Amino acid sequence: MKLNPDGMKPIYVQIAEWLEAEILAGNIQSDEKMYSQYQLAEMFTINPATAGKGLNLLADEDILYKKRGLGMFVVSDAKERILEKRKSQVLKTMVMELVAEAERLDVSEGELLEMIKTIQKQKREESQ
Amino acid sequence: MVSLFFLPIVALIIFAIVFLTKKITSKGFRYFFLGYTAVLCLAVAVHYAIPEKNFNSDLKRLTYSESEVDLNAMDEFYDALYEGRIADVEGVYVKSQWSLEVEENLLQVVSRDSEGIPSTIVAERKETNDGVIEVTHYTTKRVVEGFDFTEQIQPYEMELADGVLKILPPEEYRMRIVAFQTDFEISQFQEGDGRELFDDMDFPSYGFGEEVIYMKIPQHLQVETAPGVYLDILGEEE
Amino acid sequence: MSFIEVNEWKAAKKQFFYKLTAYKGFFISLFIAQFVALVFSYGGGMHTSISVDLVSLTVSFYSGDMLFGFTLIWAFIVAAKLTSENYRNNDFSFVSTRISSNLSNIALIATLSFVGSVTSLMAGVLLRVIVYFTTDIGMIYGKNYLLSPPELLTGIYAAFLYLALVCAAGYLIGAVVQMHKVLIVLVPAVLFGLVSYELTKFGTIRWVEYFTSEGSLLMFTLKVISAVLIFFAGALVLSNRLEVRR
Amino acid sequence: MNVIECSGLTKVYGSRKAVNDLSFTIAENKITGLIGRNGAGKTTLLKIIAGYYRKSAGKITVFSKNPFNNIQVAEKLIFVDDRMSFPPALALSEILSSAAAFYPHWNKRIADGLLNYFQLEPKEKHQYLSKGMASTFNMIIGLASRCPLTIYDEPTTGMDAAVRKDFYRALLKDYIEQPRTIILSSHLLNEIEDLLEDVLLLRGGSKELQLPIAELKHYAVGLSGREEAFAEFINDVDILHQKQMGNVKYIVVRNNFSESLQKRIGMSGVEMTPVATDDVCVYLTAGNKGGIDDVFHRSE
Numbered sequence: 001m002k003l004n005p006d007g008m009k010p011i012y013v014q015i016a017e018w019l020e021a022e023i024l025a026g027n028i029q030s031d032e033k034m035y036s037q038y039q040l041a042e043m044f045t046i047n048p049a050t051a052g053k054g055l056n057l058l059a060d061e062d063i064l065y066k067k068r069g070l071g072m073f074v075v076s077d078a079k080e081r082i083l084e085k086r087k088s089q090v091l092k093t094m095v096m097e098l099v100a101e102a103e104r105l106d107v108s109e110g111e112l113l114e115m116i117k118t119i120q121k122q123k124r125e126e127s128q
Numbered sequence: 129m130v131s132l133f134f135l136p137i138v139a140l141i142i143f144a145i146v147f148l149t150k151k152i153t154s155k156g157f158r159y160f161f162l163g164y165t166a167v168l169c170l171a172v173a174v175h176y177a178i179p180e181k182n183f184n185s186d187l188k189r190l191t192y193s194e195s196e197v198d199l200n201a202m203d204e205f206y207d208a209l210y211e212g213r214i215a216d217v218e219g220v221y222v223k224s225q226w227s228l229e230v231e232e233n234l235l236q237v238v239s240r241d242s243e244g245i246p247s248t249i250v251a252e253r254k255e256t257n258d259g260v261i262e263v264t265h266y267t268t269k270r271v272v273e274g275f276d277f278t279e280q281i282q283p284y285e286m287e288l289a290d291g292v293l294k295i296l297p298p299e300e301y302r303m304r305i306v307a308f309q310t311d312f313e314i315s316q317f318q319e320g321d322g323r324e325l326f327d328d329m330d331f332p333s334y335g336f337g338e339e340v341i342y343m344k345i346p347q348h349l350q351v352e353t354a355p356g357v358y359l360d361i362l363g364e365e366e
Numbered sequence: 367m368s369f370i371e372v373n374e375w376k377a378a379k380k381q382f383f384y385k386l387t388a389y390k391g392f393f394i395s396l397f398i399a400q401f402v403a404l405v406f407s408y409g410g411g412m413h414t415s416i417s418v419d420l421v422s423l424t425v426s427f428y429s430g431d432m433l434f435g436f437t438l439i440w441a442f443i444v445a446a447k448l449t450s451e452n453y454r455n456n457d458f459s460f461v462s463t464r465i466s467s468n469l470s471n472i473a474l475i476a477t478l479s480f481v482g483s484v485t486s487l488m489a490g491v492l493l494r495v496i497v498y499f500t501t502d503i504g505m506i507y508g509k510n511y512l513l514s515p516p517e518l519l520t521g522i523y524a525a526f527l528y529l530a531l532v533c534a535a536g537y538l539i540g541a542v543v544q545m546h547k548v549l550i551v552l553v554p555a556v557l558f559g560l561v562s563y564e565l566t567k568f569g570t571i572r573w574v575e576y577f578t579s580e581g582s583l584l585m586f587t588l589k590v591i592s593a594v595l596i597f598f599a600g601a602l603v604l605s606n607r608l609e610v611r612r
Numbered sequence: 613m614n615v616i617e618c619s620g621l622t623k624v625y626g627s628r629k630a631v632n633d634l635s636f637t638i639a640e641n642k643i644t645g646l647i648g649r650n651g652a653g654k655t656t657l658l659k660i661i662a663g664y665y666r667k668s669a670g671k672i673t674v675f676s677k678n679p680f681n682n683i684q685v686a687e688k689l690i691f692v693d694d695r696m697s698f699p700p701a702l703a704l705s706e707i708l709s710s711a712a713a714f715y716p717h718w719n720k721r722i723a724d725g726l727l728n729y730f731q732l733e734p735k736e737k738h739q740y741l742s743k744g745m746a747s748t749f750n751m752i753i754g755l756a757s758r759c760p761l762t763i764y765d766e767p768t769t770g771m772d773a774a775v776r777k778d779f780y781r782a783l784l785k786d787y788i789e790q791p792r793t794i795i796l797s798s799h800l801l802n803e804i805e806d807l808l809e810d811v812l813l814l815r816g817g818s819k820e821l822q823l824p825i826a827e828l829k830h831y832a833v834g835l836s837g838r839e840e841a842f843a844e845f846i847n848d849v850d851i852l853h854q855k856q857m858g859n860v861k862y863i864v865v866r867n868n869f870s871e872s873l874q875k876r877i878g879m880s881g882v883e884m885t886p887v888a889t890d891d892v893c894v895y896l897t898a899g900n901k902g903g904i905d906d907v908f909h910r911s912e
Contacts (some may be wrong), residue, residue: 009886010829011806038788045781047643048788049809053826096878104881137519141484148477151383154706157390164397168485171492175513178498183508246419270421277421302422306497307507309429311490313528314513314521317583335418373683377714384710388699455697458664459753460690460714463683606681609665 011046015054020063020082023074030079034064034072061085187305189274198269198336205268205338209250212362214266214342223339224283226263232291234350235261237357244356245295251343251351251361261288262344270337277301277337284341295341295357374466381457381470382477388456389474392444396437396482400489403436407493425507428497430490434525437486438532445475445533449540449601454610464606472598475533483525487518520583527590531577534597541601544608613640615761615793616661620670623656623817630656632817633670638795638810643787645804645825646797648814649897654797655693657814658765661795662691674761690715692754693765694747698738704749705734708756715757722786723756730775743770751779755786761793768803780807802890811889815897828889833867836860837882845869845877853895855905864895 009017019035022028035043040051055072058064063081064072075081102112145165152158201219208217215222239245247265265284270277282298310318345351345361353359412427447453448471457467494511513521539557543549564571577593580586616638623631631653638644648654659665660672663679663686672679679685698707704727712718727734730748732741741749747770754762768776784807787794798804801811811828813820823831832852835842839861846865853864864887869877877884887895 010826012826041788042785044806045784046806047784047809047825049642049824050806050826100878100881137523138515141522144480145484148386148481151386152390153387153709154390154701157387157394160397161393164485168488168492171495172488172518174495175491175498176515178495178512180508180512182503183506183511184504187504187507189509270419272416272418272421272423273425275423281420298420300417300420300422302424304424304426304505305507306426306428306501306505308494308497308510309427309431310510310513310517311430311434311487311521311525312578313434313524314517316578317520317524317581317586318517335416335421337419339419371683373687377683377687380713384713385699387706388702388710391701452697455695456699458691459696459698460711461683461686463663463681463686465681466683609659 011044012050012053012057015040015044015046015051016057019054019058023063023078024082028074030074030076032074033070034058034074036071187275190269190271190276195269195271198271201268202336202338205340209248209340209342210362212252214340215264220266220268221278223265223267223281225265226261226286228261228263228286228288228293229259230261230288230291230293230346230349231259233348234291234352235345236292236352236354237295237359238292238354239295239297239357245341245358246297247339247341249295249341249343249357249359251345251359253347253349253361253363254344255347257346257348259346261293261346261349264342265339266342267339268337270335270339272335272337275303275305277303370465370469374463374469377461377463377466378469378473381460381462381466382473384460385470385474386477392478393481395444396440396478396485399436399440400433400485403433404489404493404496407432408496428493430486430493433486433489433493434528437482437525438528441479441482441529441532442536444478445536446540446543448474449537449544449605451544454544454605454608458610464608464610465602468598468602468605471537475537476530479526479529479533482529483522487521487525490521491518524583524586527587528577530594531590534594534601538597538601538604541604545604614638615640616672616674618670618672621657621660621667621672622669623653623660623665624668629817631660631667634814634817634819635670636812636819636822638793638812640793641791642809643794643796643807644810644812645801645808646795646812646814647799647801647893647897648797648820649799652799652814652897653817654799654814655765656817658691658763658795658797661761662686662689662763664691688759689761689763690754690757690759691763691765692750692767694743694750694767694769696746696750696753700737700739703735703737704732707738707749708753711753711757715759717758717790719756719758719786719790723752726752726755726782730778744772744775745770747771748775748779751782755782758786758790758792761795763795763797765797766799767796768798776803780804783807800890801893802888805889811893813893813896820896825889828892829886830867831889832864832887832892832895833869834862834864834885834887835877835882836862836885837880841880842877842882845873845880845882852892853898864891 019028028034034055037048037052037055040046040054041048044051055064059066059072061081063075063078063085065075067073098112107115149158149162152161197219201217204217205214205220208214208220214220237249263286267278267281270281280301280303282301284298285294285296287294287296351359351361407428407430413424414427415422415424417423454467457470491513494513498506498511539553543553561571564573577586577589580589614637616636618637619635621631621634622629634653634657646654646658656665660667661674661679663674663682666680674685675688677685702710708720708723708727712720712723727749730745730752732745732749732752738746738749747767751764751767754764754767768779771779780803783794783796796804796807805825808825810822811825812822821831835845836857838859842863846863849868850866851863852866855862874884
């Protein structure tokens, strides 16, 4: 992964998201030790404090837990929590934007729901 | 006593040079530094290995007390000369003597062509007409800048033929010496010595010395001189 | 001196050893200057001829004056150079304060004066040895030829003091000149004016004679040391106000 | 513990105030970016910190001491810029071994390794190096000295992009190995942004802001839409930058909108976008709100 310094997201958020992706992909298993802030700092050439902030973000969301003197570890239900979080937060903001855009374009609620259903159907057919 | 005082200074200098060489981190520069100081140290060693007796003792300069007699002789020289007692003055030496026979009645005194005679010529008439000219070259010490050249100066040559007396002065005695001036940072702390090499003596700094060619001539001999040759006959001043 | 901290002495010591190698050019230029002076002294010895009656005496004089003169000029230039902006900035690339920078310069100047005095006197001896081996020994007038060890050491000692004096003067003048661009022209002009005034009015430069006419080694030492202290203190005060590395 | 504390710091040159009433602190073992335009007073400030310049007024302490001409401060810091000067007689390797004598934490392994990596000839003389090479060499000294306070003033002057990248990485790795207080000055933020923990932004010799880099991302927000649509939201906010694009106006304002207000803005058809930190700095240090465009507007 390459960090995008010009991107609109702060680096520590990008770090947190990258770590989530690592967990989702199974590269780091439950109860396994997470990268330290210094490892992350080195991997991405970023300030260790920034890396630490990314880790803390995940700790605050109970995806990581601290073992005194040993570092951060992945909680056992990390994957579920990440998925849950993305559902509740990421999807929600997306929907909000979607609704706002629909209003601007004068798309009624019914039409919008119809569009969503059509796309879901298309996707299902493609994957079959 | 003196050496005891200077020994620690010498030790300090040696120590300092060794210390500096050690502290120099650049290799090339260290060799350069060492090389230069080594040459200089060698020079000092050689310098002190030169025995003092190697130096020409003829180049010893006279001191005032050594030349007192000679200076007195200088003072008295002309008085004694014209009073006819030059031979009796202490400090006046006979450099050479000639006895010449002349048959003619007229003597011409000449030198080399177009050359004068540097010294005074004085003649004294004898009581007799024996046809013999007795010539004596009297001189005091010849000292220039304190160096005694009396011995080095060659004698005059005299040739008498057909009534012509040729007086030939010797070649100029040339000497070159090499002298060192003490560095001013040393002489500043010495008793007024060494800096002005020849300004240190009480005698005429330039040099001194008188000489005369003294002739005793037969009573009736007539004397003529060539231009540039001056001859005084005692009692016959013009 | 209580206003200098222990750490400052330590830094100065490090800087001194740094400068010893970093400014090796100073030593090399000294040796070259002395070599040139040696060649001039040997080749261009002063000759005087005296011709009296039947004697002609030619005296060739040699002396170490040019060696020491060159060394003095070198010392002045080197000391003044040390105060220039480039040299000061060199100090401040690494740990330094103005005081440690000055202290290490003074130590360097003392070392240079020491090396300059020892080598210039010894080069004078080298000149004597060269003359000895290249001249008919019968012609060498022995009186001043042999430099006795006490004479040599007195010379080294006095030369060291002279060099320290000239260095301190150069260092102070350099420090003054650094204060403002105008002074680069002004200071030499004033000095030149002073010298010519002294020469026309008194026929000598009194503040030079103050040192050169002192016949007592002890008094000379005291005079030089006090002058050197005053010069260095002045330079220290001036440079302590300077901002470095513009 | 704070390594640098200063309050009301002022440096006057003639009638110009190069540093003007500056107050800030820098905590231990952080990498701080000192950002500002040319002439913002970055170098003057850093040289006061390094003890080279005397302050005109105010108070400054570095390691709890006034830095000017202070050996105890000088021992703990190194100041690296492209005007570092070394005796011309010394070869690069000699400069390094000399530097080692001055710094108790000197890391010879890193010094030699970097010299080799950047293909600097040990026998070369410093004054014959190209600008970029000299900067690289100075940077090596700054890294290897491992001083508790390391100041880099525009360290990458003349370096090409690849070397700059290596430099930042070397700086970071060495910092991880041996954490220390580092100040990195630059007129550009984007290249060094990732390395920094804090940013100190100067403008005209004064402090514009001092923030952790993460907060700088949230510091400002860009709004675009029809002017009348967001007129109601921007009555009492600082406008940092504005630009007219056809009927659409883009303005950058300080981001102190409440969550609910943000939602209302979103609903009103005004597009809200984050602003890159680099741009934030440019806007904050710009002479006027309209940027270069203003000059042309006025002349119309």
